[in-house]
Ligand code: GTP
């Protein structure tokens with residue numbers, strides 16, 4: 326009942342000016358803070374309370390440092406634009422490490438360093454790294470209050486921009502501290518918790534007993550008397566984002582960019598949580614969660630995993646082209662799921678905001694997101710207009726006069742920009758509170774989570790993979806997830822367009838051996854005697870011979886969701902192919918032959934002008950595309966089987982035998 330940390334909080338706030346921490350009680354949080362403040366050497370410590378005044382103060386600091394600029398309040402009230410260092414624009418997979426004691430447990434998909442070595446390196450990097458700066462203590466909760474799955478984290482950071490983003494993306498506030506246990510056993514463990522590396526390299530790190538996940542972040546640029554803070558401090562050469570799944574802690578140095586610096590998101594809610602979920606029998610996934618309601622009022626919740634920048638936010642906020650259907654949003658990026666005591670899969674969204682890709686977002690593609698962004702939004706690396714608004718490629722059909730690019734190149738005619746490349750960075754983002762989304766699901770904060778009726782995987786594939794297909798079984802569905810493959814996007818550094826395997830869209834986010842992760846997916850529902858939801862695979866990105874998208878996507882994806890709902894209910898028809906069940910064109914409401922269309926439109930579809938027997942608009946596609954859309958080509962799939970075989974080899978003896986069997990089945994069927 327009592328507030329265990331009220332005392333230290335008040336003392337720290339009072340002592341902020343003197344940069345002195347007087348800690349008398351030995352609670353885990355205090356011990357941890359004490360040792361970290363001593364190591365980082367900040368000039369002041371600020372406990373983030375989550376108040377509105379505090380938000381004003383933090384924004385003012387970011388503006389004074391030049392990190393953020395306010396947008397025109399008449400056009401976008403309480404909105405800001407931040408422009409990053411040109412080298413700090415995306416997640417850095419190269420600098421990301423997963424550091425279990427045993428290298429084998431990181432698996433072939435993660436960079437590994439021994440925790441002892443990594444801790445030593447981090448200790449050197451973080452030593453006095455916050456000199457001249459304020460250390461912000463950000464207590465946060467991932468998940469709805471009262472949920473069994475919710476987890477507490479505390480992030481230490483020297484970036485007020487990061488604090489502002491964390492306040493939008495997680496449940497931040499002093500009340501979270503009351504959820505941290507303060508018993509003496511935990512305190513003792515915390516006292517032993519090594520701020521320096523253990524001497525015996527083989528010694529197991531103690532299981533985290535702090536009662537929260539400690540998250541350490543610094544931009545890595547101390548300020549000295551003579552130096553003034555730059556608009557975007559970062560330390561790219563020394564950048565490292567390290568995860569310790571055994572002791573459940575996170576250390577991130579040198580980057581201020583979202584995925585590297587908002588530690589509740591990819592670091593805690595995916596990499597650390599996936600490792601916890603494996604131990605405790607649940608799933609932390611890179612999945613959106615949406616509610617789909619039919620004209621007769623039947624509602625199904627669906628969870629879907631697509632790799633970064635492959636359409637999760639857009640699908641989660643979809644406005645269906647089909648009358649009477651609606652989609653509501655529970656989450657757009659991360660799902661924590663467990664089977665309840667009745668065997669029903671249930672999911673929560675651990676976040677409370679959206680960190681979405683800006684380019685491509687428009688009134689036509691994602692009206693719900695645009696409505697959300699009208700106020701109270703942080704924009705990062707977007708272009709700005711002459712009247713103080715934001716702009717990005719795809720927002721309007723043509724570039725407005727007098728844009729300033731994300732790199733600050735000002736003015737100019739629209740044509741002058743053609744040589745400069747995109748005006749907004751391709752990975753430009755918006756950060757906005759979930760409450761701002763007009764299609765937010767009423768149950769989005771239900772502590773029990775929403776019941777999941779289907780799981781969908783999807784990738785960005787120019788060829789081979791049809792618009793949608795359904796697995797034959799749970800094992801086959803896990804095989805579909807394990808072999809998910811997609812073109813690289815701007816969301817992470819690296820060669821764009823290259824097709825790579827991204828199992829379960831978790832390649833950059835799985836906190837342990839990916840082979841064990843497949844096994845966890847295969848065996849958990851069987852062990853828990855759970856109901857198995859059907860599994861689907863989608864591809865909005867197949868291209869025709871001319872390079873055009875075959876499928877219009879966005880609102881028209883409702884046609885695919887309608888078929889999925891029909892499959893859940895057992896009413897929609899399909900036909901079997903070597904890779905699984907594919908809908909008929911009639912099920913999708915696609916017509917042939919289509920009317921002629923003049924001109925070279927980018928999207929190879931035409932406006933709707935006919936309706937089916939129920940009055941639903943039919944979609945007419947350019948001649949020939951309707952067959953390509955759902956085609957399963959044996960030659961393409963034989964090549965795919967060979968790719969999958971090479972992919973599977975990397976997991977060695979940790980590849981579950983069911984998956985090699987599924988591969989052999991696919992080889993036979995496509996042979
Ligand atoms: P992260 O937030 O990085 O995990 O990505 P995400 O999966 O949420 O991707 P998002 O929805 O932001 O989409 C990324 C890009 O794909 C945007 O440029 C979208 O415009 C585009 N996109 C999304 N859905 C579709 C679709 O159905 N068809 C086409 N052609 N493009 C789409």
Ligand code: MN
Pocket residue numbers: 611632633634658
């Ligand atoms: Mn993501």
Ligand code: MN
Pocket residue numbers: 637638639657658680681682
């Ligand atoms: Mn997204």
